[in-house]
Amino acid sequence: MEKQQYAIEMRGICKSFGSVAANKNVNLNVRPGEILALLGENGSGKTTLMNMLSGIYKPDSGVILVDGQEVVINSPEDAKRLGIGMVHQHFKLVDIFSAADNIWLGDDKSGAILKKDRYTTVRDMAQKFGFDIDPRKKVYNMAVSEKQTLEIVKVLCYGARIIILDEPTAVLTVQETAKLFDVLRRMKASGHAIIIITHKLNEVLEISDRVAILRKGEYITTVDTASTDEQRLTEYMVGRKVELNIQRPVVEKTRPLLELRDLTIKNDEGAVAIDQVSFYIRGGEILGVAGIAGCGQKELCEAIAGLRPIEKGMMIHKGANIVGLPPKAILEKGISMSFIPEDRLGMGLAPSMSVTDNMLLKKYDQSKGPFVDRKTGRAEAQQIIKELEIVTPSTETPVRRLSGGNVQKVLLGREIKAGPNVIVTAYPVRGLDINSSYAIYDILNRQKKDGVGILFVGEDLDVMIDLCDKIMVLCHGRVMGVVHAHKTSKEELGLMMTGALDLRNKHEDKPAGIARDSRIEDREEEEG
Amino acid sequence: MNDPINVLTLFLFNIILVNIPLLYGTVGEILVEKSGSLDLGVEGTMAIGAIFGYLAGCAANSLAVGLLVSFLTAGLCGLLFSLLTVSLQANQNVTGLTITTFGLGLYFFVGKGIGERWPAMTASEGLVKGYASLEFPLLSKLPVIGKALFSHNILVYLGIAIAIAVWWYLNFTKTGLRLRAVGENPGAADSVGVNTLLYKYVHLIVGSGIMGLGGFYMALYMSGSFEGSNCWINGYGWIAIALVIFANWNPALAILGTLVFGFFNTLQIYSGPLAGVFPGPLGWLNAIPPQLYKALPFLITAIVLVASSVRKREGSGQPAALGLNYFREER
Numbered sequence: 001m002e003k004q005q006y007a008i009e010m011r012g013i014c015k016s017f018g019s020v021a022a023n024k025n026v027n028l029n030v031r032p033g034e035i036l037a038l039l040g041e042n043g044s045g046k047t048t049l050m051n052m053l054s055g056i057y058k059p060d061s062g063v064i065l066v067d068g069q070e071v072v073i074n075s076p077e078d079a080k081r082l083g084i085g086m087v088h089q090h091f092k093l094v095d096i097f098s099a100a101d102n103i104w105l106g107d108d109k110s111g112a113i114l115k116k117d118r119y120t121t122v123r124d125m126a127q128k129f130g131f132d133i134d135p136r137k138k139v140y141n142m143a144v145s146e147k148q149t150l151e152i153v154k155v156l157c158y159g160a161r162i163i164i165l166d167e168p169t170a171v172l173t174v175q176e177t178a179k180l181f182d183v184l185r186r187m188k189a190s191g192h193a194i195i196i197i198t199h200k201l202n203e204v205l206e207i208s209d210r211v212a213i214l215r216k217g218e219y220i221t222t223v224d225t226a227s228t229d230e231q232r233l234t235e236y237m238v239g240r241k242v243e244l245n246i247q248r249p250v251v252e253k254t255r256p257l258l259e260l261r262d263l264t265i266k267n268d269e270g271a272v273a274i275d276q277v278s279f280y281i282r283g284g285e286i287l288g289v290a291g292i293a294g295c296g297q298k299e300l301c302e303a304i305a306g307l308r309p310i311e312k313g314m315m316i317h318k319g320a321n322i323v324g325l326p327p328k329a330i331l332e333k334g335i336s337m338s339f340i341p342e343d344r345l346g347m348g349l350a351p352s353m354s355v356t357d358n359m360l361l362k363k364y365d366q367s368k369g370p371f372v373d374r375k376t377g378r379a380e381a382q383q384i385i386k387e388l389e390i391v392t393p394s395t396e397t398p399v400r401r402l403s404g405g406n407v408q409k410v411l412l413g414r415e416i417k418a419g420p421n422v423i424v425t426a427y428p429v430r431g432l433d434i435n436s437s438y439a440i441y442d443i444l445n446r447q448k449k450d451g452v453g454i455l456f457v458g459e460d461l462d463v464m465i466d467l468c469d470k471i472m473v474l475c476h477g478r479v480m481g482v483v484h485a486h487k488t489s490k491e492e493l494g495l496m497m498t499g500a501l502d503l504r505n506k507h508e509d510k511p512a513g514i515a516r517d518s519r520i521e522d523r524e525e526e527e528g
Numbered sequence: 529m530n531d532p533i534n535v536l537t538l539f540l541f542n543i544i545l546v547n548i549p550l551l552y553g554t555v556g557e558i559l560v561e562k563s564g565s566l567d568l569g570v571e572g573t574m575a576i577g578a579i580f581g582y583l584a585g586c587a588a589n590s591l592a593v594g595l596l597v598s599f600l601t602a603g604l605c606g607l608l609f610s611l612l613t614v615s616l617q618a619n620q621n622v623t624g625l626t627i628t629t630f631g632l633g634l635y636f637f638v639g640k641g642i643g644e645r646w647p648a649m650t651a652s653e654g655l656v657k658g659y660a661s662l663e664f665p666l667l668s669k670l671p672v673i674g675k676a677l678f679s680h681n682i683l684v685y686l687g688i689a690i691a692i693a694v695w696w697y698l699n700f701t702k703t704g705l706r707l708r709a710v711g712e713n714p715g716a717a718d719s720v721g722v723n724t725l726l727y728k729y730v731h732l733i734v735g736s737g738i739m740g741l742g743g744f745y746m747a748l749y750m751s752g753s754f755e756g757s758n759c760w761i762n763g764y765g766w767i768a769i770a771l772v773i774f775a776n777w778n779p780a781l782a783i784l785g786t787l788v789f790g791f792f793n794t795l796q797i798y799s800g801p802l803a804g805v806f807p808g809p810l811g812w813l814n815a816i817p818p819q820l821y822k823a824l825p826f827l828i829t830a831i832v833l834v835a836s837s838v839r840k841r842e843g844s845g846q847p848a849a850l851g852l853n854y855f856r857e858e859r
């Protein structure tokens with residue numbers, strides 16, 4: 001029997017950007033009805049390789065075959081014609097358009113006049129593929145998972161048979177990911193060829209048939225998923241043996257550094273996002289915050305950093321009230337916040353400025369005299385590039401040119417360089433490869449050993465159980481309890497997250513989230 | 529002249545007659561900006577359309593030729609802008625300013641150098657006839673508004689027709705939808721196969737052409753006279769850029785914006801006569817120093833600019849990628 005023809009075959013693909021060789025002699029193939037996972041560290045050239053299939057980039061050399069025919073893909077239009085559709089790492093949607101109009105944009109079949117019936121047409125098409133979307137909803141009103149769905153529907157509507165998904169799960173919750181995988185399996189069954197990029201190895205093992213691995217732009221190998229495991233995949237990716245376990249050093253704890261008492265915060269719509277929350281962080285401990293996405297995590301982080309007004313309650317840092325202080329004053333007290341938003345580029349960095357300039361961004365006012373002190377900034381940039389193994393041609397490269405994961409390392413590196421005593425970090429490993437993720441955990445642990453108090457808003461419960469000292473669970477803006485990480489389980493946390501289990505009054509003598517040696521009581525005694 | 533009704537009628541009539549060239553500039557710029565290009569060359573583009581359209585119109589003794597040539601020559605300015613910013617990725621602000629300087633320079637060169645030797649417009653029967661008022665059959669007989677609204681030259685009606693057509697095009701056609709996508713997020717439009725390059729070129733050329741028609745109108749309004757040191761366009765190009773913001777990038781609202789601006793612009797001239805014939809209710813118009821009238825349109829524009837800058841992102845018609853060059857491989 002003849003072997004089934006490949007839907008896509010790439011042979012000897014090379015692509016450079018200036019002096020950076022993003023892809024060196026890469027080979028890749030995928031059959032119809034197959035899911036191929038593409039694996040590689042941050043900056044190893046995965047996105048670049050896929051962008052050559054979708055017509056965004058043109059290869060410097062190498063050939064691409066679609067259904068056995070050699071093709072040249074000069075533009076996204078060509079890719080569309082060949083039945084290749086890609087869901088990009090950073091969504092490509094027009095924010096102010098409705099879902100239907102975003103799809104209609106690329107539709108060649110309907111007439112020249114926009115008619116109202118496009119809404120029903122789009123809804124029907126989506127339903128045919130098994131999706132439920134609101135065709136009139138504007139993109140700026142959509143949650144990430146809805147945008148993701150819209151991108152997939154869009155690709156399917158254009159009749160793609162080869163579907164590329166670039167880190168689709170990085171910003172999805174566990175439940176949403178499960179739903180996405182159901183969809184992918186269905187598409188696979190109907191004969192689509194699928195390429196998926198993800199950094200989460202458990203997902204790779206769950207969904208893919210084969211795995212192709214890139215390392216620093218070079219093609220390493222393609223293996224059958226059934227005959228491999230996380231350890232081996234990591235070794236292919238990194239090129240050496242790596243230990244995959246997270247330390248939890250025990251450190252002498254100080255009195256509470258940051259205490260929040262009965263805090264109430266509203267979200268942008270004016271609804272209560274955080275409802276009478278109390279907790280405290282000691283120096284030398286990592287407090288995890290677990291919760292289903294959108295349970296007030298973002299609002300909480302913003303309020304601590306002084307970016308969002310506080311409706312009610314106290315926020316005490318080393319015994320001093322910090323409610324109502326401007327962000328800069330809070331920063332000067334040594335409270336640093338790094339929030340990796342869902343769109344990852346959106347917050348904290350200036351994309352078109354260089355790595356050095358971004359390092360200087362938060363302390364532009366500390367240099368003496370009217371000139372910018374680039375020298376120390378550059379030295380610091382060099383240091384974090386080395387410590388975090390950031391892939392960049394130089395310290396002067398604009399941040400937006402870096403790969404998605406490397407951008408994030410710059411952000412986190414800068415926060416730590418500022419020498420804070422409280423670190424608030426949300427989703428710091430979103431989109432990071434395994435090695436970098438562990439590097440980040442390591443950095444946080446080092447900070448913890450230095451007596452820094454860390455608030456870690458996370459997604460992956462396994463990681464949080466291994467890394468954090470205590471975990472606070474939020475459900476609809478309310479605390480469901482604070483548990484010791486080594487005494488809890490994923491199941492318990494899961495129940496608390498959905499609100500089925502309430503451990504606020506587990507200890508009769510001590511309400512959750514209020515320290516016995518609180519500095520707030522000191523103050524009240526002084527005042528009283 | 530001293531009949532109150534007459535003065536009022538003339539005042540309203542002139543609001544439209546004198547200011548419709550602004551509408552051309554504004555609508556042309558809206559079309560250009562919707563493709564994501566911020567073209568600051570409106571003044572120069574209108575000047576080029578004015579001078580060449582007028583000379584060609586005189587030479588051919590035909591309004592249609594004048595219109596066509598003003599559209600084409602101004603369109604060339606749009607083509608130049610596209611070449612520089614879309615293909616060669618030059619800075620849009622600098623390019624726009626260059627086109628203004630270049631356009632005005634060429635205007636004065638041709639106008640002062642050659643233009644004075646051309647016959648005045650009165651000698652071109654075709655232009656005079658073409659510019660004459662067209663009266664709507666019954667409507668023009670209405671008191672006051674009949675004259676003020678329904679007996680204008682053909683370019684007034686054409687300007688309003690173009691504004692409405694562009695509004696319809698932007699909102700109700702698929703090409704219009706794609707154009708808006710190119711201005712909002714060229715990367716998104718590109719990724720679904722919209723030819724962003726072509727869209728930018730075409731709309732820059734057509735938009736600039738529409739501006740040129742406004743320039744031609746100004747030439748006719750000034751009857752091709754080169755007396756004085758001012759350019760025919762006299763700053764209308766700059767005001768058009770501000771009116772785009774006033775109109776929130778909506779060509780239909782641009783009609784309203786033109787009339788509001790035109791009201792104050794014309795009041796400047798008519799404050800005296802109006803105060804004279806209505807000494808009771810409008811006598812105070814005379815008490816206002818004339819300098820203030822000169823400043824008023826610009827003051828209003830400034831206020832509108834400030835007011836519209838606080839508008840929320842969702843309601844704003846400003847294209848998100850306005851002023852940014854797009855290059856597919858850049859990220």
Ligand SMILES: Nc1ncnc2c1ncn2[C@@H]1O[C@H](COP(=O)(O)OP(=O)(O)OP(=O)(O)O)[C@@H](O)[C@H]1O
Nearest residue numbers: 017022042043044045046047048401402403404405
């Ligand atoms: N348009 C561009 N201009 C300059 N350099 C680029 C460009 N696109 C990618 N690069 C560089 O090519 C390399 C590979 O980037 P790419 O985005 O393909 O990595 P990736 O594997 O997708 O990483 P991640 O997992 O972080 O998304 C990086 O070093 C990046 O800086």
Ligand SMILES: [Mg+2]
Nearest residue numbers: 046047089404
């Ligand atoms: Mg990538």
